[in-house]
Amino acid sequence: MVTLIFTSFNSETKLMKWNVEKSKNGIIVYSFLPEGERIKQIKVHSTVKGTLSAAVSVLKDVKNYPLWIYNCENSEIITQKTHLEMEYYTQSKTPWPLQNRDLVVSNRIYQDKAKKVHSISM
Secondary structure (H helix, E strand, O other): OEOEEEEOOOHHHHHOOOEEEEEEOOEEEEEEOOOOOOOOEEEEEOOEOOOHHHHHHHHHOHHHHHHOOOOEEEEEEEEEEEOOEEEEEEEEOOOOOOOOEEEEEEEEEEEEOOOOEEEEEO
């Protein structure tokens, strides 16, 4: 069983009141609308069977994101700082009349092998 924890560099993340939008088949989708913003933030929680190394390998395999990330049309690594830290780019398809959305992410994977936990800061 693998549990991954995704965190934000934003220290306010722990203070946010997340609302459950949908819960189905062991997948829970939460949303949060920051004060003064028009776009919701989301987080997804799920537990899957597998190994930590397999889960980390999937997350590090940026070029294959379009195969499993919804509406991801393109993805590529911009900078590989270490084997656990990188910056990458994705482009997500959006419906007309909107233009596709670009996203640049800087993430770092933290490993606690004793507790068998991986945390990912984005």
